[in-house]
Amino acid sequence: LSSILAMDEVPMKAGLKSKGKMKQTYFWPIYGEEDEIAFTWSTNRGAQHAKAQLTGFNGVLLSDGYQAYTSVISALNKDDEANIIHATCWAHTRRYFDKALLMEPELSKQALTQIAKLYEIEKHIRGNLTYGDEILAYRQKYSEPIVDTFFNWLYEQRQRPEILPSNPFSKALS
Template sequence: MNDATKALEQKDQQIARLSEQVTALQQQLDWFKRQLFGRKSERQVPDNSQQGSLFDSLPQAPQDHSEPPSPDTSPTRRSSRKKRQSSDVNDTGLRFDESVPQRIIEIPAPELSGPDAEHYEVISHEDTCRLAQEGGYVVLIYRRQVVRHKQHQTLTTAAAPSNVLEGCYADVSYLAGLMVDKAVYHLPLYRQHQRLLDSGVTVSRSTLINWIQKGIELLRPIYRAQWQHILDSGVLAMDEVPIKAGVKKGAGKTPGKMKQSYFWPIYGDQDEMAFTWSPGRGMVHAVEQLKGFSGTLLTDGYTAYTRAVQKLNAEELLIEHANCWAHCRRAFEKALQYEPDGAQQALDQIAKLYGIEKHLREKELDSDESLNYRQQYSE
C-alpha cells in the first residue's frame, strides 16, 4: 500500500512538473507568435470614461470672464502648425534650411539678347530649386610662391598651411568626414576605400586605418573630459548593446573573424553620452567604468548591474541602484494574457507615473520643483 501511495505521489509530482513545463513553453510560443504576427507595440490606451483625470486636483487656470466679441468681429484662428519660413519650401516642394550649401546659377532671359532687347527690362526673378550631389572629393593644391632675393640670389618658399596630422596629405575636412562616415553612418573603411578608387583617388586601405587611429588619439582627451563630466552626474543610465567586432588575423593565412562583443553606453544628467567597449557583458567591465561615481544608477534588470553596485558599495562608494520602468512595465504587459486583471492594474498605475513625467516635461520645472511634484503625486 505504501509503495502504491509513493508511486501516485511521484506521478502527481511528475504531472505538476510537466504542466509547468507546458505552461512555460506555451508562453514562449505565444511570445514568438506575437513577434512574428502580432502587435509589437506596448502602448496602452487607458479607458478614462469612468475615472477622473490625474490632474483634477491641480490649480486650474483662471477663467476668462471678458465679454464675447461683437458679431462684426472675426476672431483670429491660431494655426497649430509651425509657420514656414520663406526658404523652407519652393515651387517644387523641396525643403531645406540655411545650413545646406547653395549655388546660384543665373539664367538670362533670351529676350535680353535678341533683336528687341531694348524693349525689355528685368523687374524681378523666380527661383527653381533642385537638389544636386556634386563630387565628394576635391584636391586642394596649395601653390606656394618661391621668391628670390635680387641682391643675394637666395630662394625662399612660402610655408604650407599646418595640418592636423604632421606629414599627412589628407586635409582635416577629409579626416573628419572619414571618421563620421565610419562611426555615425556605419560606412566601413573598405567601402570608403572603394569610393575613393571610383573617384580616381588612390589611397591604400592601411593608410585609411592609420588615419582613423591617429584621429582617435587626437579625440581621446575630449573623450576623457566628457567621460569625467558624465561621472560627475547625480544620475547615470547604463546599458549594454551587442555588436559584432572584427578580430585580428591569426598566424599564417588564417583570416580574422567577427566576434560578439558589447558597447556600453552611459548617459549622464547633462544630456551627454559616452560609449565603452568590452568583449563580454560581465559585471567586471561595469565595475571598472563606474569607479569614481556616486549617485543613482538607472539600468534594466540584468543581474550584472546589481552585483556591480554591491561590489562598489562594499568599497564605500555611495551608489543607489534604480531599475528602468520601461523594462518593469514590459513584464506586466506580457502577463496580460495570463493575469489580465492584475497586470492591467499595474499598467494603469505605471501609466499614471508616465503622465506625471509628461506633465513635468511640459511645465519645464527645475529639478527641485520636479522632485517635490513627484513626491506629492507619485505615491
C-alpha cells in the first residue's frame, strides 16, 4: 500500500431524482504512489465518505482545499486512529492567491512568484528526468529550499494583525 495518496471528489449524475432528473452523486477517485487507483462513490460530498476511505491509512494525503479532508484528517489523527499529513496541491493554493490579487496585489504577487518557481522545476523534471530517485533528489535540491522559504513567509504574513480573516489574502495564507 502507498504511503502517499491523492484524493478528490468529482460530481456526477447517477440514479433518478424524479422523472427526467438525475441525482447529484460523487466519484471519489484515489490514486496511490504505486499507481494504485480506486474509484469510490457516494451519494453526497460529505466528510463521512472521506473518513470511511481514510480510516486505517497512515501517510500523506494530497487533496484540494475542501474542508472535509481537513476535518477528517484532524479527527482521525486526534483519535490516534491515524497519522496522516495533509498536503494540498499547488494549483489550488495558487488559485487562492490569484483571488487575493485585488486586495493585496504586492503580497499576492510575491506568493505567485514563489509558486511559479516550483512550476518551472516541475516542468524541468517532466522534460528531463524519468527515475523516481533522481526526481526526488532534484526536488530536494531545488524545490525544498523554495518551499521552506515560502512556508516561513506564509507564517510571517499570518502574524500580521492588519490582515483581517475576511480578506481573501488571509484565506490564501491559510
